Amino acid sequence: MPSSITDQSAASNGNVPSCLPVDNPGECFWQMAGHDLSNYRSTDKLPDHSDIVIIGAGYAGVATAYHLAQEHGELAGSITILEARSACSGATGRNGGHLRPDLYGHIPTFIDRAGAKAGAEIAEFEIAHVKAMKKFIEEENIDCDFTMARSFDVWCNKEAAKKAKAIYDYMVSEKFAHMDDVAFYTGDQVEGLCGVKGAVACASYTAGTIWPYKFIMHLIQKLVSSNKVNLQTNTPVLSIDADENGGYSIKSPRGQMHAKRVIHANNAYVSGLLPEYTKNIVPCKGICCRITVPDGVRAPLLNNSYIHRTDDNVLSYLIPRADGSIVVGGAAAKFKSFRDQWYDNVDDSVLIEAAKDYYSDYMQRTFNGWENTGASVQRIWSGVMGYSYDSNPHIGQVPARENQFILAGFNGHGMPVIWLASKEIAKMVAQGISFEETRMPSLFKTSQFRIDRAQKGREEDGDILGTGNFPATKQ
Numbered sequence: 001m002p003s004s005i006t007d008q009s010a011a012s013n014g015n016v017p018s019c020l021p022v023d024n025p026g027e028c029f030w031q032m033a034g035h036d037l038s039n040y041r042s043t044d045k046l047p048d049h050s051d052i053v054i055i056g057a058g059y060a061g062v063a064t065a066y067h068l069a070q071e072h073g074e075l076a077g078s079i080t081i082l083e084a085r086s087a088c089s090g091a092t093g094r095n096g097g098h099l100r101p102d103l104y105g106h107i108p109t110f111i112d113r114a115g116a117k118a119g120a121e122i123a124e125f126e127i128a129h130v131k132a133m134k135k136f137i138e139e140e141n142i143d144c145d146f147t148m149a150r151s152f153d154v155w156c157n158k159e160a161a162k163k164a165k166a167i168y169d170y171m172v173s174e175k176f177a178h179m180d181d182v183a184f185y186t187g188d189q190v191e192g193l194c195g196v197k198g199a200v201a202c203a204s205y206t207a208g209t210i211w212p213y214k215f216i217m218h219l220i221q222k223l224v225s226s227n228k229v230n231l232q233t234n235t236p237v238l239s240i241d242a243d244e245n246g247g248y249s250i251k252s253p254r255g256q257m258h259a260k261r262v263i264h265a266n267n268a269y270v271s272g273l274l275p276e277y278t279k280n281i282v283p284c285k286g287i288c289c290r291i292t293v294p295d296g297v298r299a300p301l302l303n304n305s306y307i308h309r310t311d312d313n314v315l316s317y318l319i320p321r322a323d324g325s326i327v328v329g330g331a332a333a334k335f336k337s338f339r340d341q342w343y344d345n346v347d348d349s350v351l352i353e354a355a356k357d358y359y360s361d362y363m364q365r366t367f368n369g370w371e372n373t374g375a376s377v378q379r380i381w382s383g384v385m386g387y388s389y390d391s392n393p394h395i396g397q398v399p400a401r402e403n404q405f406i407l408a409g410f411n412g413h414g415m416p417v418i419w420l421a422s423k424e425i426a427k428m429v430a431q432g433i434s435f436e437e438t439r440m441p442s443l444f445k446t447s448q449f450r451i452d453r454a455q456k457g458r459e460e461d462g463d464i465l466g467t468g469n470f471p472a473t474k475q
């Protein structure tokens, strides 16, 4: 009896996709309590046919199923999700829980490449997520530790701080609507404002924190208990072939099924079934941990989330939790040069050697007042993200594959992108509208141009490993 995903795939005598999740992800704090539906299968056998098959039960797949079933009622009951491992066991179940719109990371790059409007569209789309998710979570009464608070972007390096301030000034001068919510601080008071040792600049704005696993499992519970969606966990999709009578034949080690339309929501692993995306969306590992203080110790309260950049430009994302613990991750600068440990690597059963000790005394090193708290890493894990060649997700109709759609490549930043993107792709699928008729930022559209640019381009010209020095954006 084959046990692993790869064994099962091989035993099925089919083409084994080049990119599948490993079958034994390492333990992760968010999933420690498990869930009754982790390994759920709505039916013992795969249905013979579904109008829509969604590949992947992470945030993108489940949110798309949710929008399709709830907002396009005629489709409820004819949607199947095929998931290679247990539900929400990929990046969504292993991330940092930070629902933070990005204003200082990539937006200025997008403005350089495609103009102020294209950059602002993305910033505003991301910002809209904080309110949209707050509203939805409150309406649905979802128990997922959601908070809406302020986030501090912190710079400890003077040069980097100067650049960030110039970007802030530029965005204000362009009258970007969302800058109303951003306050930027420089000068002597910065350390006192944000609490970070050696901080020379900081920006504060509205962001959220969330327990993503609980959020997604709530959606799954709702979908499967109402029979609106057929969920099949531990069912890796091995191939998708055009059926001679129309639609697609979808093969897994548990047999095959037919679908009229397919939605690829398997993020880092998308090139396993769509090889044209091999250089567009690359599986890249990241590391994250939970830090606690010993029983009886009260550490200083942090009531902001953070992006913290050290003097030597190591970036960490951090959220405080109501139980006093901290979830923090990042440290990519520490392992970037050890390419085999993170790049084109799907093994979330092992940590990243070059960064696994980085967070050991992180709180003591970083925050004033934490020196004697005894804070230590209680649990640490790795996860696999889908990094894209141009740092934008690929969303929309897959070029040259009729009735196949993609929603993948979130660059370690899906929390403020996926909820509304999945709502829009649900409209594309259900109503047959074009990408341009949706509310999605134009740079998110997947296109033959973007596919070719990465497939034919050099790694050293792309954003993942190189300079981002590729030809200007065109759809």
Ligand SMILES: Cc1cc2nc3c(=O)[nH]c(=O)nc-3n(C[C@H](O)[C@H](O)[C@H](O)COP(=O)(O)OP(=O)(O)OC[C@H]3O[C@@H](n4cnc5c(N)ncnc54)[C@H](O)[C@@H]3O)c2cc1C
Binding pocket: 017, 019, 020, 021, 055, 056, 057, 058, 059, 060, 061, 082, 083, 084, 085, 086, 087, 088, 089, 090, 091, 092, 093, 094, 095, 096, 097, 098, 099, 100, 235, 236, 237, 238, 265, 266, 267, 268, 269, 270, 272, 273, 285, 286, 287, 288, 317, 329, 382, 383, 384, 385, 407, 408, 409, 410, 411, 412, 413, 414, 415, 416, 418
């Ligand atoms: C360590 C870490 C920290 C992060 N922190 C943050 C953060 O703080 N904020 C933020 O915004 N983002 C963060 N991210 C990124 C965020 O988690 C992702 O952008 C988001 O979860 C992507 O969701 P998804 O559904 O596209 O992918 P996933 O959650 O990875 O889901 C894809 C699913 O597809 C399944 N699958 C793959 N291949 C197949 C196949 N052939 N057949 C069937 N199923 C298949 C996988 O098993 C998986 O369950 C982090 C990611 C990591 C790894």
